[in-house]
Amino acid sequence: MANKYTVRIQGKNSDITVAEDQSILDAALRANEWLPHSCTQGTCGTCKLKVQCGEVRHNESPEYTLTTDERAEGLALGCMATPCSDLTVEPIGGAGDDGVPHFPLRDYEGTVTVLEDIAANTRRLVVEVDTPMLFNAGQYVELIVPGHNVGRQYSLANPPTETRNLEFHVKLTTGGLATDGWIFGPMQVGDRISLRGPLGQFNLVKQQDEAAILIGGGTGLAPLKSIVQHALAERLVPELYLYHGGRRQEDLYDVDFFRDLAQEHEHFHYRPALSEEQWDGAMGMVTDVVLDDFSSCKGMSAYLCGPPAMVEAAVKALKRRRMAPRLIFREEFTIAA
Ligand code: FAD
Ligand code: FES
Numbered sequence: 001m002a003n004k005y006t007v008r009i010q011g012k013n014s015d016i017t018v019a020e021d022q023s024i025l026d027a028a029l030r031a032n033e034w035l036p037h038s039c040t041q042g043t044c045g046t047c048k049l050k051v052q053c054g055e056v057r058h059n060e061s062p063e064y065t066l067t068t069d070e071r072a073e074g075l076a077l078g079c080m081a082t083p084c085s086d087l088t089v090e091p092i093g094g095a096g097d098d099g100v101p102h103f104p105l106r107d108y109e110g111t112v113t114v115l116e117d118i119a120a121n122t123r124r125l126v127v128e129v130d131t132p133m134l135f136n137a138g139q140y141v142e143l144i145v146p147g148h149n150v151g152r153q154y155s156l157a158n159p160p161t162e163t164r165n166l167e168f169h170v171k172l173t174t175g176g177l178a179t180d181g182w183i184f185g186p187m188q189v190g191d192r193i194s195l196r197g198p199l200g201q202f203n204l205v206k207q208q209d210e211a212a213i214l215i216g217g218g219t220g221l222a223p224l225k226s227i228v229q230h231a232l233a234e235r236l237v238p239e240l241y242l243y244h245g246g247r248r249q250e251d252l253y254d255v256d257f258f259r260d261l262a263q264e265h266e267h268f269h270y271r272p273a274l275s276e277e278q279w280d281g282a283m284g285m286v287t288d289v290v291l292d293d294f295s296s297c298k299g300m301s302a303y304l305c306g307p308p309a310m311v312e313a314a315v316k317a318l319k320r321r322r323m324a325p326r327l328i329f330r331e332e333f334t335i336a337a
Contacts, residue, residue, distance in 0.1 A: 005083040009033060010052070010090040018083050024049065024056075025078035029105035029199070036093045040079045040142065040153065040199050042066075043334040046093070047078035054087035100205055103134040103198055108141075112191045113165065115183075119246075119253040121172035122219060123183060125154075127193060132163035134198070136205050137230035138223045138303070138331070141166065141197030145178045151196065152178035152336065155222040155305070159229035166195075169222040169253070173335070202305070202331040204231055210299040211239035215286060215314045218246065220306025223331060225254065227303060232265050241269045241293075245286025245310065247276040286310070287317040297323040305331040 002019040009016065009028060018027040025047050028035045038046040042061030051074045058071060059080045066077050078091070114126035133141075137160050142151030157167040173179045204212060204227045212231070214224045221244050231237055246252050251274075258270040273282040273289040282289045287310070297318055304314045311330050318328055 005054075006086045007083060008088045009035070010088065011094065018087075020084070021082060023059075023079050024076075024081055024083065024087075024089060026105065028078070032102070032104040034098070034102045035078055035091055036098075036201060037079055038200060038202070038331070039334055040151075041334070041336050042077055042080045043336075044332070045077070046201075048092040049076050049078050049081070049089040050074055050092060051076050051081075052088045052090055055084040056081040056087065057084055098201070100136065100201075100203060102136070105196060105199065106133070108133060108195050108197070110166070110193055110195065112187060112189050112193060114167075115187060115189055118169070120248070120250040121184075122251075122253060123170050123172075124253075125168045125170055125183060125187075127166045127168070127195065128164055129166060129195070133166065134163060135160055136198065136203040137226040138203035138205075139198040139200045140202075140223065140331075141195045141199065143168075143178065143183075144194040144196070145182055146193070148177060150177070150336075153199070153333075155200075155219075155226070155331065156198070157222040157225040159226055159233065161230075161233070167222075167225075169219040169225075171219045200331065202303070202329060203227070204236060204301075204303055204329075206236070208237045208301060210237075210301065211241065212237045213241045213243070213290065213294075213297065213300060213302045213318070215243045215290060215302065215304050215306075215310075216245070217286065217306030217310035218251065220304075220310070220331070220333060221254065223305050224303065225257075228258070228261065228268070232261065232268060237267075239267050239269070240265075241271065243286050243290055244270075244272045245289075245306075246272070246274055248274060249277060249279060285313070287313045290314070291317050291321065294321050297321040299324075299327075301327040301329070303329050303331075306333060308332045308334060 016031045038044040110127040110129035140155040154168040262270045273286045
């Protein structure tokens with residue numbers, strides 16, 4: 001039996017119990033005590049805590065996320081650090097309510113019901129979970145890789161009203177444990193799998209007065225598909241622009257799905273863009289297409305998702321068009337530490 005410790009989080013009303021092999025973030029989210037976090041794998045730094053009292057084991061994370069000096073100052077990553085004693089911790093970004101309703105983290109079991117190739121080296125995976133999962137549009141789950149007891153993050157592409165059939169878009173990483181070694185390997189329809197979720201704070205759930213621009217690169221489309229369906233159903237934004245970037249036509253997917261949505265909803269605009277192949281749609285890097293389409297993005301918000309380089313380029317482009325940095329939300333598909 002793992003030892004358990006009591007952890008007091010400054011700014012929260014009640015203490016939580018954390019096992020010696022459990023991260024502080026995992027225990028807090030299971031206790032429905034919201035803490036800021038993004039990647040849950042030690043690569044973003046969003047979950048940084050100050051350990052005011054007690055000892056933690058830091059476990060592995062890159063030096064750029066938590067430097068040696070920061071460790072010496074008593075900082076730790078909530079998603080990686082496990083307790084060695086009772087603790088008092090203070091979230092660096094504050095533990096306050098972000099105004100969004102959150103759902104507790106839980107473990108789930110489910111059955112693979114769909115596994116299909118939808119674009120070059122890209123698969124759609126649908127898992128029917130045994131018990132419904134409540135989540136916010138834009139969040140993700142961790143799929144547990146069988147035989148390894150490690151999780152990999154995949155964004156939910158289904159709208160939050162669909163709580164049983166969870167849809168994922170997965171890009172092949174050559175040599176990757178979860179993709180090459182499992183989802184593009186032995187995984188079959190009918191397989192039983194384990195997952196935990198929901199996770200992450202990338203979402204569009206509140207009513208907005210101004211337009212929102214969504215930009216996805218590759219499978220970065222997944223959380224945006226959930227957000228688009230939710231935003232249209234709830235009439236959250238006056239104008240909604242979805243950009244999907246790929247190199248060639250074989251990289252795009254769900255084109256008809258989004259074209260049909262654009263036909264149905266006057267205020268929804270879908271702009272797929274290709275950087276390496278001539279076609280009758282938008283041409284160029286997706287961020288350059290956005291720059292061409294808007295002379296000013298003042299007052300608008302943006303939701304960016306995909307490889308870190310694409311997300312960085314999009315942030316720069318939007319700032320050039322005078323979008324306020326606080327209105328730019330991002331989810332980066334970083335690889336595990
Ligand atoms: P890994 O085994 O993790 O390997 C990744 C790459 O790193 C490989 O090229 C491997 O050779 C290399 N590598 C591994 N270890 C080392 C090392 N020690 N040193 C150097 N190189 C190394 N992806 C999607 O396709 N769809 C999604 O919806 C999605 N959502 C995500 C959401 C979040 C919040 C995050 C953080 C990531 C998301 N990802 C998503 C990425 C996904 O979680 C995985 O990182 C990706 O699928 C690769 O996993 P893997 O196990 O196949 O590869
Ligand atoms: Fe902990 Fe990203 S959530 S480093």
